[in-house]
Amino acid sequence: MYNTVSEKLRFAREEKKLSLDECADQANIQRKYLQAMEDSKFDMLPGELYVRSWIRKYGELLGL
Numbered sequence: 001m002y003n004t005v006s007e008k009l010r011f012a013r014e015e016k017k018l019s020l021d022e023c024a025d026q027a028n029i030q031r032k033y034l035q036a037m038e039d040s041k042f043d044m045l046p047g048e049l050y051v052r053s054w055i056r057k058y059g060e061l062l063g064l
Contacts, residue, residue, distance in 0.1 A: 012062035
């Protein structure tokens with residue numbers, strides 16, 4: 001099905017038919033950071049503490 005956290009996040013968002021903009025508004029995370037997480041570009045994120053928190057928050061929003 002999916003091999004990475006990034007794939008799982010993207011799949012869950014698409015299953016719920018949510019746009020990145022909608023998720024950004026609901027999770028209060030900038031769209032560019034959600035896009036980076038879905039594209040496995042974690043080096044574009046500001047720091048490990050943010051990454052953990054945002055993945056948790058985004059996952060909860062998507063019902064994961």
